[in-house]
Amino acid sequence: MSKLLIEDKEVVVPGQIVAEGxxxxxxxxxxxxxxxxxxNRVGVVSLDGKVIKxxxxxxxxxxxxxxxxxxxxxxIMSSGWRxxxxxxxxxxxxxxxxxxxxxxxxxxxxxxxxxxxxxxxKVTNITSQNLIDLSARGQGLHKLRGGxxxxxxxxxxxRVIGKKGSMVSMIKQATGCKIVVGQNGVVWLSGEDPxxxxxxxxxxxxxxxxxxxxxxxxxxxxFLEEETGTTLEIPKEDLSDEEIEAVNFEDSEENLSFExxxxxxxxxxxxxx
Amino acid sequence: MNYTEKEHLLKSxxxxxxxxxxxxxxxxxxxxxxxxxxxxxxxxxxxxxxxEVLAGVKLSIGSPFxxxxxxxxxxxxxxxxxxAYESIESGPPGIDAIEIGRVIDRGIRESKSVDxxxxxxxxxxxxxxxxxxxxxLNHDGNIIDAGAIAALAALKTTRFPEIVNGVVDYKHLSDKxxxxxxxxxxxxxxxxxxxxxxxxxxxxxxxxxxRLTCTIGQDGKFCSLQKGGETPFTIDEIDQIFxxxxxxxxxxxxxx
Numbered sequence: 005m006s007k008l009l010i011e012d013k014e015v016v017v018p019g020q021i022v023a024e025g026x027x028x029x030x031x032x033x034x035x036x037x038x039x040x041x042x043x044n045r046v047g048v049v050s051l052d053g054k055v056i057k058x059x060x061x062x063x064x065x066x067x068x069x070x071x072x073x074x075x076x077x078x079x080i081m082s083s084g085w086r087x088x089x090x091x092x093x094x095x096x097x098x099x100x101x102x103x104x105x106x107x108x109x110x111x112x113x114x115x116x117x118x119x120x121x122x123x124x125x126k127v128t129n130i131t132s133q134n135l136i137d138l139s140a141r142g143q144g145l146h147k148l149r150g151g152x153x154x155x156x157x158x159x160x161x162x163r164v165i166g167k168k169g170s171m172v173s174m175i176k177q178a179t180g181c182k183i184v185v186g187q188n189g190v191v192w193l194s195g196e197d198p199x200x201x202x203x204x205x206x207x208x209x210x211x212x213x214x215x216x217x218x219x220x221x222x223x224x225x226x227f228l229e230e231e232t233g234t235t236l237e238i239p240k241e242d243l244s245d246e247e248i249e250a251v252n253f254e255d256s257e258e259n260l261s262f263e264x265x266x267x268x269x270x271x272x273x274x275x276x277x
Numbered sequence: 278m279n280y281t282e283k284e285h286l287l288k289s290x291x292x293x294x295x296x297x298x299x300x301x302x303x304x305x306x307x308x309x310x311x312x313x314x315x316x317x318x319x320x321x322x323x324x325x326x327x328x329e330v331l332a333g334v335k336l337s338i339g340s341p342f343x344x345x346x347x348x349x350x351x352x353x354x355x356x357x358x359x360x361a362y363e364s365i366e367s368g369p370p371g372i373d374a375i376e377i378g379r380v381i382d383r384g385i386r387e388s389k390s391v392d393x394x395x396x397x398x399x400x401x402x403x404x405x406x407x408x409x410x411x412x413x414l415n416h417d418g419n420i421i422d423a424g425a426i427a428a429l430a431a432l433k434t435t436r437f438p439e440i441v442n443g444v445v446d447y448k449h450l451s452d453k454x455x456x457x458x459x460x461x462x463x464x465x466x467x468x469x470x471x472x473x474x475x476x477x478x479x480x481x482x483x484x485x486x487x488r489l490t491c492t493i494g495q496d497g498k499f500c501s502l503q504k505g506g507e508t509p510f511t512i513d514e515i516d517q518i519f520x521x522x523x524x525x526x527x528x529x530x531x532x533x
Contacts, residue, residue, distance in 0.1 A: 120279035150285045152296055198289035202298040 016043040033058030065158040065188040074186035095136035122148040151194030156212040158189035163215035178228040179204040319435030323427040327417035332427035349396020350406040353382035362416035384492030388461035388500035418478040425463035459494035462526040491522040
């Protein structure tokens, strides 16, 4: 007889037994050892019928195809640019995907992206050896000029974006900053008023810190209103979904991956899992 | 931080704010914890914002230098470990680590805080050797100032070990404390564009045009200076830095 040892939405640590018996099936973040299912990530358990998975709370970014991310150039080679992407693996933009412009053979590649430049780009391919190819050609993909960059936990990115971009647009509305959130946990911001820009950074850090506590949208709204002294308008439905969203953020991740550019195919994103 | 971010930082500095919300002349939050390593004679951990530094003091008996037979030996060293920051490599101390160690050493030595003659046991034969080791645990800029505070705090808590039949018994510390008279505080003032800032973070440190570390004793005497960076300072700027460092060192001294 199979037995579940953990309740849905409970936090587990690696090696912790989540369920006993063969009736349950291990999915992402869990594995079977003998007749038991154990967690292999720190995260929140999510039950879907007989399928058990954990939604991680920590860990570095692992690239998935079609993710829109922000990378930083650290090397220029004859074949393209190498970027740090807040991940254990580095990524590469080949010359042919570097720009909308035609880049002739032997051109000075630092004219397009210099070392230390931040680039919004999209993951086009990942090999089994974790060689990651990126493209900087596409809608909304560009080099970032000015502004500043903060790093957050990659697993909190969907919370910073919010349902259909509600959270990030709320921060934009309150602070007047331009914000770009990469799936890899790199957030770029630029604002005219340094004080408001700092507020935006603090808000994002607050979300990063407190996203597992329910009532996040309300709390962030209150925080922004207190700090700016204005009243914010946000659509009603965003608030009502909050409690469900709080733990099951896989859904919100599917709804949007990055700012307004929402043309990702969900099936493709989850094929690895 | 790349050059476009630096331009953005300059815009922010023009308005009187830094990226972390401080004004140009604010310290980060300072926390000091002392006496936390049981195997050392004195220790301290200092947190300055996200920068975290551990300092330990070891006392041992050795022979004095030939030209100074009745003076003890004081050594301050710093080692930058890879755990402190992603770009730090393991290996023998590099130029940055040596600079940090020597600037802190100079501050303590030249302020004459530790009376080296007090450390003499038998002139010409036996003296106490005080070695202070500074280990940054997390590097978010301004290791020199945080390290100087840690070294000072560690020295202030140092107690001599018991001597049993001429052998040092490290397991038992006596009540005799190491006397630290003046409190040398290091204040690093950085220059970005035309702006002078204190306590730079790692991001700010990366784009500093120049920096000047001033170590100031309790009596208001400057006991050491160290200039870094590629751009020169004007005489007016140096005057401003000295005034700023005087005020800012007092702020830290109150928290000791």
